[in-house]
Amino acid sequence: MNKYTDTGKKDTRSGFGVGLVEAGRADSRVLALTADLKGSLKMDAFAAEFPERFIECGIAEANMVGAAAGLAIAGKIPFIGSFAEFVTGRVYDQLRQEVAYGMTNVKIASSHAGITLGEDGATHQTMEDIALMRALPGMVVLVPCDFNQTVAATIAAAKYDGPVYLRFGRPSVPNFTPEGEPFEIGKAYVLNEGSDVTIFACGHTVWESLLAAEALASEGVSAEVINVATVKPLDVKTIVASVRKTGKAVVAEEHNMAGGLGEAVSGVLAAECPARIGFVNGADRFGGSGTPAELMKAYGLDAEGIAAAVRKLLK
Amino acid sequence: MVTQAKSGHPGGSLSTADILSALYFGVMDHNPATWTRDDRGQDQFILSAGHLAPVYYSVLARAGYFPVSELGTLRKMGSLLQGHPSVRKGLKGVTQASGSLGQGVSVAAGLALAKKMDGDPHCVYVLCGDGESEEGQIWEGAEFATHHGLGNLIGITDWNGQQIDGSVESVCGGGDLEGKWRSFGWNVLTADGHDIDAILDAFAKAKALGQQTSRPTMILFKTEMGHGVDFMAGTHKWHGKAPSEEQCAAALAQLEETLGDYE
Numbered sequence: 174m175n176k177y178t179d180t181g182k183k184d185t186r187s188g189f190g191v192g193l194v195e196a197g198r199a200d201s202r203v204l205a206l207t208a209d210l211k212g213s214l215k216m217d218a219f220a221a222e223f224p225e226r227f228i229e230c231g232i233a234e235a236n237m238v239g240a241a242a243g244l245a246i247a248g249k250i251p252f253i254g255s256f257a258e259f260v261t262g263r264v265y266d267q268l269r270q271e272v273a274y275g276m277t278n279v280k281i282a283s284s285h286a287g288i289t290l291g292e293d294g295a296t297h298q299t300m301e302d303i304a305l306m307r308a309l310p311g312m313v314v315l316v317p318c319d320f321n322q323t324v325a326a327t328i329a330a331a332k333y334d335g336p337v338y339l340r341f342g343r344p345s346v347p348n349f350t351p352e353g354e355p356f357e358i359g360k361a362y363v364l365n366e367g368s369d370v371t372i373f374a375c376g377h378t379v380w381e382s383l384l385a386a387e388a389l390a391s392e393g394v395s396a397e398v399i400n401v402a403t404v405k406p407l408d409v410k411t412i413v414a415s416v417r418k419t420g421k422a423v424v425a426e427e428h429n430m431a432g433g434l435g436e437a438v439s440g441v442l443a444a445e446c447p448a449r450i451g452f453v454n455g456a457d458r459f460g461g462s463g464t465p466a467e468l469m470k471a472y473g474l475d476a477e478g479i480a481a482a483v484r485k486l487l488k
Numbered sequence: 489m490v491t492q493a494k495s496g497h498p499g500g501s502l503s504t505a506d507i508l509s510a511l512y513f514g515v516m517d518h519n520p521a522t523w524t525r526d527d528r529g530q531d532q533f534i535l536s537a538g539h540l541a542p543v544y545y546s547v548l549a550r551a552g553y554f555p556v557s558e559l560g561t562l563r564k565m566g567s568l569l570q571g572h573p574s575v576r577k578g579l580k581g582v583t584q585a586s587g588s589l590g591q592g593v594s595v596a597a598g599l600a601l602a603k604k605m606d607g608d609p610h611c612v613y614v615l616c617g618d619g620e621s622e623e624g625q626i627w628e629g630a631e632f633a634t635h636h637g638l639g640n641l642i643g644i645t646d647w648n649g650q651q652i653d654g655s656v657e658s659v660c661g662g663g664d665l666e667g668k669w670r671s672f673g674w675n676v677l678t679a680d681g682h683d684i685d686a687i688l689d690a691f692a693k694a695k696a697l698g699q700q701t702s703r704p705t706m707i708l709f710k711t712e713m714g715h716g717v718d719f720m721a722g723t724h725k726w727h728g729k730a731p732s733e734e735q736c737a738a739a740l741a742q743l744e745e746t747l748g749d750y751e
Contacts, residue, residue, distance in 0.1 A: 225605070231635070236594040236628035243534075243598020246583060247606070248526050251598075266588050267625070271595060275575055275585040 177364060177383055179347035183320035185376075186284045186341050190215025191320075192327025193252060193282075197223050203331055204251045206241055208234045213343075214254035214284050238264045238279070242271035245278040250331055253279060257286035257340060258299040265305055272336045273309040280330050281306075285343045287427035288455065288472060289377055289465035298460035304432020306338040307405050313337045313358060314405040316434075318379035320348040322402060325356035333358055340376065342427075344465040347380045361408035363415065367397035370483050371415040371422045373438050375401045377469070378425040378453070384476035389483055396483060404434050412438060413445045421486055425453035425479045427469075451486040453479050489542050491736035493563035496571070499726035500617060501543035503648040503681070503711040507615070508547045510687040511644075517610060520552040523580055531610045532583055532599055536592020536626075537617040537646065538572035539728065545569050553581030590623025592616060593643065597633040600641040600704075611695060615644040619651025622660050627672065630704075634673030639698035642691070643674070643706040646681070648713040650724040669706040681709030716743050 197203045197219055205219045206228045220227035228244075230237040234255055241251040253260060260283050261268070272279045283302060290298045306314050315337060317326040323341050330337040337358075364379070365386050374382040379400045386396040397415055401407070416422050422442065424435040435452045442448050455472050469475045473482075490496035512518070516531040523530065535544050542562065549556045554568070561567035568579045572587030584595050596614035603610055616626060633641050647665065649656050656662040669676045675697045679690035687709070694705040713727065714720030717739040720731075731739060 228601070228636075230632060231628075233625075233628035233632065235591075235625040236597070236632050239591045239594025239625070239629065240598035240601065240632060242584065243595040243600075244602050245598075246526055246595075247528065247599055247602030249602055249605075267591060267594075270585055270588045271591060277584075 177349040179349050181348055182345035183348045184343060184345045185317060185320055185323040186215050186343060188317070188320040188323030189282055189284065189327050189339070189341050190218055192324040193219045194222060195324070196328050196331035197226065200250065200331060202248060202250045204228060204244060204249050205254065206230055206237050206251055207254045208232055208237050208259065210255050213256070214282060216254060234259050234264045235267050238267035239271050241279045242275055242277040251279055252282045254282035254284060256290070256297055257283040257302045258297060261302040261305050262299060269309060273312055277336065278334060279336055281338045283338060283340045286340045287342060287377065288460040288468040289342050289344045289427060291343065291465045291468065292462050294462040295459040300429040300455040300458070300460060301432070302340065303404055303428045303434065307432055307437065311336065312405065313403070315358065315402060316340045316375035316404050317356070317402050318376055318400050319346060319350050321350040321352050321354065322356060325354060326402065329356040329358050342377060346377055349380065356402070359403050359406050359408055361411040362400040362402060363397065363411065364400055365396065365398040367395040368419060369395045369421070370487065371397045371399060371419045372425060372479060372483065373399050373401050373412070373422060373434065374425040375404055375434050377427050378474055378479065381474065381476045382425055382479050385479035385483065388476065388480045394483065394487065401434055401438070404437060407437055407441055409441050409445065412441055416442055416446050416448045421449050423451040423453060423479065423482045423486060425474065427474055429455040429457060431457065449486060451482040453482045489546065489559050489562045490730045491733060492560060493730065495563060495730050496542055497539040497728045498542065498731060499650065499713040499720060499724070500537065500540045500646060500648070502715045502717065502720065503713045504540055504615065504646045505543050506682050506684060507644060507646070507687055507709055508543055510684055511613060511691065512547045512551045514688050515691045516613070520581065523553065525575065525583055527583060528606065528608055529610065532612045534584055534592045534596040534599070534612065534614040535573060535586050536614055537589065537620050538586030540615070541569070541571065541573055544573065548581040554579065589620045590625040593626050593629030593633070596641055597629050597636070597638055600633070600638040601636055603640055604638065611640045611642055611698070613642050613644060615646065617651070618645055618647045618649065618662060618665060619656050619659070621645065621665065622662070630669065630672040630674060633704040637702040638704045639702040641704040642694045642698060643704065645706060645708045646711050647708045648711040650713040650727060652724060652727045654724050666708060673703055675701060675703055675705040676708065677705065678708045678710065681711035682715055718742060
């Protein structure tokens, strides 16, 4: 039933790096700024091809946000890149005043998001960033699921006129989105059709949800899997139509409960189509050191954890 | 304006009135008729210390960006003149929102870098407070501007020695402001911020220095909070407090020239 094939593991941050170069070739206004994390953000290729459009800001994220706002006001399309925690929580007020309230065309490239950052531990792992970015009026929040989709989402972000938060990660994960499939901001992608339950996911939990759906199918449970690659604005129509059909939902995300995709989807369903909902997320916790796979398992965010949440909901 | 609004920040507005007047009427190459937010082909100004909105709006109106009659709407429901500058209602002349302190040097540096990339020879000016310079981001912006050789960036510090809770000295020290900017690689000038000739001269020197050195320049203008009104001068007590009707009348009577031509 799973029509998606893992074409080989790749990291989503490398998808950003490839997308950034393509966006840069398509539009000379595209710039890349980083706070001493050029390599981690996979900006090397962009910096090599467009050295005059790559701006190193040093370990000074707050200034990077302000400088990007200035460049955007002057007509540039700056991508600011750092680890997710350091381009959200660390600079929340700067993003609020200079980018969201100030209505500047800045793209926030947020790498190493969630617990799959791994060994560096909780200081570098954010499970709160989606909540922070969702809370900013007018901010578009994109959480692509694999390498190919991150390439496409980066290109779409560059073309979109307005602030965008683009979240991706560090580990190599299955790459299954068809190469070259355009990314539509605001669209939720129905990956598997099903009739008993809808699994909503974003980012790294999308592939895990597909695996969970496969396991559930062998138990006679028909799960629909929807990739909510745009967390804000939500594709209300697709979400509601699916749950009207299945009657139940599980929301799986590499993020905490507060302010994440789970609460976003719950809000829509409460208003439009009340349903029983199960949640797969980090609850109300910080991360810790470990390998990405160990952490996903420990936090119950892998296929097994998602399938368990569906079974519990269907009991 | 501040009396009509019943809240706001008169002290710093009075301390920077001479500097901003000189800047908009004698220094900047700008044209309200063709102004756009991206301001390519003109000098640009960023008000980092957003609470100086009253004097900023006043200067913008008199320079022709919007009718002087708008000034009476300061801080009122639905006004273009928000308590702190906003770009959301399309107020002409305002390039970026401000109010949360310490961010303007970064924004101005971004604008200046864009001008450098685009070969636009114009300058970007940014005004900060001395109290505001306690914010760490100011210094992040300072090192960034030096590193990127932004000779087209001119900083202005309203060096009045006062902030909300008291004198800058008593609140958190402040240290050697001149030495700090110099150590971050900026050219530094000091001038009397209430002497128009001295102000014009400092701006001319700053522009020349920037061109010669390809480094940003900070002008520390010695000013007095509440300047021109005896009961407001030199004290932090009028940083963020509106004068009453009686106090306002007394203050306006003291100013050498009042332009109260708005309703």
